[in-house]
Amino acid sequence: MKKTPFHDIHVSLGARMVEFAGYSMPVLYKDISSEHHAVRKQAGLFDLSHMGRVYFRGTDAMKLAIAIQTQDPVPMKPGRIRYGLLGMWDGGILDDILIAREESGFMLVVNAGNRDRDVAWFKEQAAGLNVTVDDATDRLAMIAIQGPKAVDIMLALGLPGAKDIGYYRFSQLPHPGGAIDVWRTGYTGEDGFELIFDASRGKAMWEAAMAIGTPLGLIPCGLGCRDTLRLEAGMPLYGHEIDRGTNPYEAGLEFGVSSTTPSIAATALKAIREAGVLRRLVGLEVSGPRVPREGCGVFAGTIQVGEVRSGTKSPTLEKNIATAMVLAGYATSDVPLTVDIRGNRVAATRTAIPFYRRPDRS
Amino acid sequence: MPRPANLRYLKSHEWCKLEGNIATIGISDYAVSHLSDLVFLDLPEVKTDTMRGEPFGEIESVKAVSDLYAPMTGEIIERNERLQAELELLGKDPFGDGWMLRIRVEKPSEWDSLLDDGAYQKIIDAESH
Structure with a gap:
């Protein structure tokens, strides 16, 4: 199994390591919910070197x-x-x-x-x-610092230029030990940064971030909360909301498609735009204590009209939420929907994606 | 967390305590910490039966659903009614207030085939590596 430059740190912190895409990665250090809340309220540090x-x-x-x-x-x-x-x-x-x-x-x-x-x-x-x-994956390390304290942590890390980087922009910032690529992007629904630097600096950068960030509430965060954070924020995960058999319009990703760019997909995407889609991704709030999971059937009465693509118990909303791909007519109608969770039909309410918007962006 | 003496285990992390012909069943502290972020517990009704090695219920965390396996065969005489509403008891006291079922055992000899504490520790050590 492949290891990121931070692998030994994860192990020494007692992280639960799992195989993910051929890498040994931390799924959690303590538990998913406390890591999730840290990102929403203070800040979280993620190893993204596997990307x-x-x-x-x-x-x-x-x-x-x-x-x-x-x-x-x-x-x-x-x-x-x-x-x-x-x-x-x-x-x-x-x-x-x-x-x-x-x-x-x-x-x-x-x-x-x-x-x-x-x-x-x-x-x-x-x-x-x-x-x-x-x-260049193997010769570079990548971390994310995400959460309302991210700007303060970047400042303390000796990267004051970070605060002037606009959303979805990046800049190469000077730093002792060599310049660092700093991206104002993330996969959590919070403000934050993704940092790319030489793999050999991994250990020093992690330790510096933790030493500076810990007093500000920064904690290491695993892939478990990365998934609950991105789902609340309505961000797709490949293999779930999107895949080889799903097109961008079905997944509600129109904003990711330029209709004037002659890409390999342009002709097909134009035809899909003009014809309309047969299926649409919807957000669901699912009643009851049980978590809807990928593959759970979505029903209108006795008829299956779709399936769950991702589901979790939202730590922020304290509700069970899911994305589901349903026949297009059922995406917007008010026909009641249910989700089959391990043989039980539970009521589901359509709700807007994203499920969560951070307070200063709503 | 030290485990109480005189418990026996399945390698799937259920514990069992036998007093006379009454067995108490739960899951270990290791299982609770490994599941993490518990959201739901489904336990069977009293007066139904458990079959050794067969699932008797489900426990669900944010990440996954896991079956719970019966260490012994018998009739359920009591279930922990508090537990489904207070899953945190599993974290606080998995071998005490976090018990799940009491059963009247039908095959006392099944006890002998359960893992003792030393054998169970070896299972944990193997999984932790």
């Missing part, structure tokens, strides 16, 4: 960026980041990504579980172009 980091460099980097994903990369100035989808010829989704414009090309952050497939696909599409596809 794929891939550079496109060369005079044809723009051509490759146009082809393989659904955002329009042309107007992006250096320092800009967008959320996009790796759209396939049929409109299905190979992965969801962040794409960042650099002076000399692009950097993409891709899902750990899709990295090898994504990189192979990029290289296939790069054939004949003057562009190198450089999978």
Whole structure:
């Protein structure tokens, strides 16, 4: 199993380690709910080094960026980041990504579980172009500092420039030991930063962040709360809300698609836009004590009209919430829905995605 | 948390205490900490039967649903009615107030095939590595 630069730290902290996308990763250090609340109220420190980091460099980097994903990369100035989808010829989704414009090309952050497939696909599409596809994942470390105290922690970490970075922008900030790429992005629904730096600095950066952040309420956070945080914030997880057989419009990800960019998926996505979708992702609040899980059937009366894609007990809302892909007519109608949880039908109420908005953004 | 003496275990982390022909069943402190973030417990009705090695209920955490397995065969004579509403008892006192069922055992010899404390500790040590 692969290890991130922070692996020994996780183990020494007593984290529960699990295999995730071929990496040994911390699912929790103490428990999911206290880590979740720390991010909502103070700050959390996440190891994201398992996520794929891939550079496109060369005079044809723009051509490759146009082809393989659904955002329009042309107007992006250096320092800009967008959320996009790796759209396939049929409109299905190979992965969801962040794409960042650099002076000399692009950097993409891709899902750990899709990295090898994504990189192979990029290289296939790069054939004949003057562009190198450089999978830098193993030589870089990545952490996230997320939560209302994130700006203060960055300041104390010697990265005061972080507070001036706009949302979905990044900057290379000077730091003793070498410049650090700081992204104002995250997967929690809170303000925060994602930091990318040389893997050899991992241990020192983690220890510095904890030493400075602990008095401000920063705690290490595992993949368990990463999932509850992102679901409350309505952010899709590949393999759940989206996958190879789901298109962006079904998943409510219109904002991730440029209708004027001639990507590989453009023709199919235009046809889907014009024809309308057969299924739509909806948010559900599910009654009762039991947690709706991926794969639970969604019913209108006796008829199954969809299935749960993700579900959890929301630590912030203290309710059971789920995303479900349902036949489009049932996404917006007021026909009552139920969810089959281990053989019991429980009432479900449609609710807006995101389930949670942070107070200063509502 | 020290485990009380004279309990026996399944490798799936249920504990069992035998007094005469009455067995008390629960789950260990290790199981509770490993499940983490408990949200729901489903226990069977009194007067129904448990079958050794078969599921008798379910415990659910934020991350997953787990079956609970019966260490011994018998008829349920009592269940911990407090527990379903107060899952935190499992964290505070898994071997005491966090008990789940009492059963009248039908096959006392099943006790001999359960894990003693030393054997159970080996299961925990193996899982922790």
